[in-house]
Amino acid sequence: MSLVDILIGFFTVSAIGGGVVMLLARHPMRVALALIATMLSLAGVYALVGLHAVAVFQVFIYVGAVMVFMVYVIMLLDIGDRRALHRYGRVLWPAIAAGGVLVLVLGHLGWRAGASLPPASAGNEGTFLVQPFSAAFLANWWLAFELASVVLLVAVLGAIAVIQGSRRHDG
Amino acid sequence: MDKLSFLLAASGVLFTLGLVGVMVRRNALIMLMCMELMLNAVVLSLVAFASHHGAPDGAVLAFLIFVVATAEIAIAIPIVMLLARQRQTLDVQSWDALKG
Numbered sequence: 001m002s003l004v005d006i007l008i009g010f011f012t013v014s015a016i017g018g019g020v021v022m023l024l025a026r027h028p029m030r031v032a033l034a035l036i037a038t039m040l041s042l043a044g045v046y047a048l049v050g051l052h053a054v055a056v057f058q059v060f061i062y063v064g065a066v067m068v069f070m071v072y073v074i075m076l077l078d079i080g081d082r083r084a085l086h087r088y089g090r091v092l093w094p095a096i097a098a099g100g101v102l103v104l105v106l107g108h109l110g111w112r113a114g115a116s117l118p119p120a121s122a123g124n125e126g127t128f129l130v131q132p133f134s135a136a137f138l139a140n141w142w143l144a145f146e147l148a149s150v151v152l153l154v155a156v157l158g159a160i161a162v163i164q165g166s167r168r169h170d171g
Numbered sequence: 172m173d174k175l176s177f178l179l180a181a182s183g184v185l186f187t188l189g190l191v192g193v194m195v196r197r198n199a200l201i202m203l204m205c206m207e208l209m210l211n212a213v214v215l216s217l218v219a220f221a222s223h224h225g226a227p228d229g230a231v232l233a234f235l236i237f238v239v240a241t242a243e244i245a246i247a248i249p250i251v252m253l254l255a256r257q258r259q260t261l262d263v264q265s266w267d268a269l270k271g
Contacts, residue, residue: 008174012181015215019188019208028200028261035204038185042211045178049222054233058214061237066207066244073248074200077255088195089264099191106183110216114176117223128227136227137234144231148238155242162249166256 008048015041026087028074036067051128178219185212199251199261203244210240 018038025031039062047055137145185208192205214233221229251261258265 005174009177012178016181016184016188019185019192022201022205022208023188023192023195028198028204031201031204035208038208039211042215045215046218049174049178049218051218051222051230051233054214054218054230057234057237061241062207062211066241069244069248070200070204073252077200077252077261086197086262089197092195095191095194098194099187102190103184103187106187107180110179110183111176114173114179114219114223117175128221128230133227133230137231140228141231141235144235148235151242152238152245155245158246159249162246162253166253 004048008045011041011044011048014038015045029071032067032071032074036063039063039067053128053130053133175219175223179216182212182216182219185209185215197262197264199254199263202263203247203251206243207240210236 015038018034018041021034022031022038025034039058043055043058043063046052046058189205189208189212192208193202196202196205214236217229217233217236221227221233254266255261
């Protein structure tokens with residue numbers, strides 16, 4: 001077992017630990033910090049398996065943009081409401097039972113899929129450099145790229161519509 | 172131990188944690204963050220397959236999931252802020268009017 005494998009195991013366990021803290025923490029800010037820790041650990045995993053570009057964008061887009069936005073909203077909406085600090089709804093035990101079954105099924109499927117696939121092809125170190133990655137992106141996935149821009153445009157228009165509708169409602 | 176099996180099993184565990192979070196937590200913002208955790212689990216499985224096969228398509232799909240997650244947050248946060256302003260709470264159990 002090499003150092004890279006040990007580090008991958010460490011980052012994966014710390015990502016799962018962050019997910020568990022997200023379920024247990026009471027205040028939204030602690031949940032956000034646990035999610036940030038999970039995302040940074042996953043970025044470490046991505047970098048260690050060789051996908052450096054995805055790791056960089058995980059840190060830039062997820063932690064740098066999405067989670068900073070989320071933390072700002074948590075601070076903005078810090079309404080002193082005692083009910084919001086109740087952690088769990090009424091379906092706690094059924095949900096935990098269903099989650100236990102799902103984790104067994106997904107874990108087993110993932111384990112079996114990983115074992116049944118042929119072993120990794122050797123000598124693919126250059127596959128995930130920026131140049132072949134960009135070529136694959138714009139040669140094979142250009143339609144998805146254009147559709148993503150449409151999705152972002154619709155999201156911006158939807159956010160503006162929500163805000164405008166609320167203003168009209170208030171006024 | 173096989174690296175692909177390990178990462179896929181970890182992805183299943185993370186997805187389940189996010190799903191249980193969406194089901195049991197009562198704070199709307201925490202439910203949103205648990206959805207982000209589910210998306211991250213999917214990205215982890217894509218990255219594991221891409222690294223195993225040595226093809227960049229999985230990495231491209233991971234990028235597209237980043238875009239979808241950003242759009243989801245951009246549309247979900249204004250809705251949550253609107254609801255929080257109407258009822259002065261983030262507790263989803265005070266918004267159960269659709270339950271009948």
